[in-house]
Amino acid sequence: MRFDRMFWQWIFGVFFLVWIIFSAPKLNYLGLFNIIGIFLLFIGILGRLYATLYIGGIKNGGRDGNSFVSDGIYRVCRNPLYFFSFVGLLGILFLKGQLILVIVGAILFLLIYRFTILGEERFLSDKFGDSYKEFLKNTPRFFPDxxxxxxxxxxxxRPFFLHKEIKRAFVWLLGALFIYIISILQNLGFLPVLIMIY
Structure with missing residues (x-):
């Protein structure tokens, strides 16, 4: 049975949306969390853009249509797009100022993408055989070396895919803006705070 990543992303997306809208941080380190969050968010965006330069439009077939991408950032880890998405997500969650939200978000992301990555590895192993299996042995799966x-x-x-990723970067920035707007509305009393979370 194929793992449906998008389904679970939507489920947990709604969960986090409710969490973010109706909770407020109990910690007094919001300034520090904001600095960490902005830093991680921009690292995530820039990392995804850089990885897209290598793999945009050729994820499953390589540059010649018969190979996989294994150079540049793909020597560092096998899934740099997913890794930098992870970094960007942590950045956005840090902006809320809740350590528990960051931890829960990290765990759920790693669980969802573990199943996704394992499925992709099976597909690529079947397609490319021993050369890909050697790549699996020598290159970290997720956390970069x-x-x-x-x-x-x-x-x-491929400009089309790079432009597509640039548009996606604006979505990440809108996510950060959404967090700030929610905080402002809560501080002004327009949104109820149902729970304070560390």
């Missing part, structure tokens, strides 16, 4: 990074001699960029 930056000592493995080497520049590619040549990089072919």
């Amino acid at each position: 930056f000592s493995r990074f080497k520049y590619s001699e040549r990089l072919e960029i």
Whole structure:
């Protein structure tokens, strides 16, 4: 049975939406959390843009249609797009100022994407055989090993997919703006705070 990542993303998305709208932070470190959040958010956005330069439009077929991408940022880890999405999500959640929200978000993300990644690895192993299995052995699955990074001699960029990722970056920024708007509305008394969370 194929794991439906989008279904679970929607389920947990609604869960977090309710959490964010009707709760407020109990900790007094909102300024520090904001700095961490903004930093992680921009690292996530820039990392996704950089990974897209390598794999935009060629995720399953490689640059020649018969291989997989294994150079540049893909020497560092096998799933840099997912890793930098993880970093960006943590950044947005930090902006809420609730450590528990960050921890729960991190755990749920890693659970959902573990199933997604395992399914993709099975597909690519069947498609590319021993060369991909060797890639699996030598390259970290999720958390990067930056000592493995080497520049590619040549990089072919597909503008359509890069522009698509740039548009997605604005969605990430809107997510951050949403957190700030909710906080302002709560402080002004326009939104009820049902629970204070650490």
